[in-house]
Amino acid sequence: MSTAEETPVETTVVARLLAALPADTVLTDPDVTASYAHDMASFCPAGRAAAVVLPRSVEQVQETLRICHALGVPVVPQGARTGLSGAANAVDGCVVLSLLRMDRVLEIDPVNRIAVVEPGVVNADLSKAAAEHGLTYPPDPSSWEQCTIGGNIGTGSGGLCCVKYGVTAEYVLGLDVVLADGRLLRTGRRTAKGVAGYDLTRLFVGAEGTLGVVVGAVLALRPAPPRQLVLAAEFGSAAAAGDAVAAIMGAGHTPSLLELMDGTSVRAVNRLTRMGLPESTRALLLAAFDTPEAAAELAAVAELCRASGATEVVPADDQAESEMLLAARRATLPALEAVAGTTMIDDVCVPRDRMAELIDGIAAIAARVDLTIGVVAHAGDGNAHPTVCFDASDPDQAARARASFDDIMALGLELGGTITGEHGVGVLKKEWLARELGPVGLELQRSIRQVFDPTGILNPGKVL
Template structure:
């Protein structure tokens, strides 16, 4: 049955490609039906064009990935690597006639070492699955994107993703010790190490982290782990303005505190979360700050943070009584982007990161942009590291509203650069922000990045049209 579907899909343009792929792949790993391939055409970003894949391949082994890349090189066919397609920049979007290389079936945890504090995994392992698995050994993998129940480690590496815990534990790049990468021509290269230290040669591991599948296909990763910290307790503080909440963030960081989480939700976001989850969050507040500590005595830390919040003008400070109540508050934060999408049906999620000292200016600027464009824009932020997610809500069936949404998105990115920030803190560039990457890094930076790309992918077949 599988072979008959593949035979039916052959035509002049794809027949040779399918024959070459099937010469080294099991038939069940090759998908060709137009309805099926169309379902792999894009990730979750708005305003990002996508093409029609010629074929989707779901390899299960490194050797199968190598065969795909050798075939693609021989036939000069573009290859678009994908994970769970939860990305928000179009980095996983297909191009016309490409091979979509979906790595979700390479989902084995190969090793967990409590002594070396590492995990060795394939790229299709889901972030939450890894977190739970290492937790059984008393270990902790900190990077936790909001989509952690769906997103894969390979995708996290491709976009150098972050998460709620970054303020204390850092982002994905800080936990990737080594990689096995299939290059564009099918060769297998190992980078990095599995030791705690290592400075041999150029740091090619870091080069691949955040490269969005444009330099090679990650097929194995050695990840650093930490000891499992105590369960964190969360404090919620209500503020009469976003500027007061941002002032509290500055006081907390200036005071030398190291919260495990410091998240900020504006009034629009709080109302949206209540709308879909009926969580009873305080809709009268203009900003809600969530702070957490996973220290042995979190109560004392939360009390100190609470005092700083009150000094900054908080109208109410409520520490959670136990981990269950804390988790409920964190669930509200994790629901933010889903809730904002429900406001109008479609969202454009920005990813501007600014210095913490200018966080208040970013919030104020976004409010002005929303008023000017006549749109609802909710802002959630990893406030502890200045990474904000202004989320433009709009009706995609309304051309004028869609135009204003895109204009708002661009104005927010311009504002971020004006404030000394960056166009993306954790979502990546993909298709959505190509123009803005050029503005941020300048012509010389762009020339050097293109030169690096040419070394690893001289034919330009790996994820073409992304980044620049």
């Protein structure tokens, strides 16, 4: 960063950080700091950071916060920047605090079924470490091979298996958090149960770095389940697929995965992968079970799908066939990215029994804005990810894409849903959060933020 661009406060904060921390911990080259400016969200502004700090220890995080707090310099915590709401975007003059180097799995305890980890641990690496002890960490965001546990906690992320195993918040037992002024707070427990005091641990999950910086976590683990078997069912309408989802859940089944792809997504995957999925399908439902009785449960679900109007039902006979069926779901995002070059991945959650209305409503929005919008959904918990495809270099297409986002948000709320099931609020959904919470809810949440960060340095401009 050139001196001409620096404000006096930026010059001072950089000097104090360089004096207090190891030289390779503080990055100031403008080309390097620019690479930390934003996450993967569209339509979210990003500013110019004064410096990027890459701490290796809790003490280095504390020292960074103490310096920034004393000078009133904003701090933007970051993980792997795989987020989709702009929560990790830099603001002008800030210090970006990247936790990527704090990447150790400190402990796997198979008796108490917990893991103790630093925030920079990649989700997939924790899964591998747990698997060595016959255990699993269930939350599995789509970016699990890149995203970090700290980022997962910050956004309250979910994944494909949430229908059975739940979301990140249900696995965070305790946290180490550095507060805005550099103090270290320990919340929660290592025990299976605990209700002492207010649940501050849950308060930090989904807070997107606005209340404190997570520097350690105690996470619950589960015994590793058997390998899952998958069924694919094709439907001629979203309504029929929605009926099948309602029938499956209403009959008491607990699939390990229940995913829905609309016809637009199916056709995009066909173009990219040549999988030969039926072009006529309007909705493809994937159901999986990971119990010893998986084959019998798939057979029962197959009957429910047929009764709901499935035109074709294909249960997998073995693990290899199951992986082949799931490959279509995993290929959806790259397939939609190939449609127009740029995608905006939305995130809206509605009651399960209104999923078909959501998908049909999004199809109407796509027709109105004249853009391709593919929908994939965690149908078992009502969480849909509409993906808007557009040419970012075309101002008219970009404007229509942004308009479609607002229409989808409004539709989700109209159907009794929420503006985000797992991606968070960040910059992208601040205005919509205010609409969902209402004035009383918004006032209370702002008051909570004020208690934890009275000077407002932690991730300013995000969430509230």
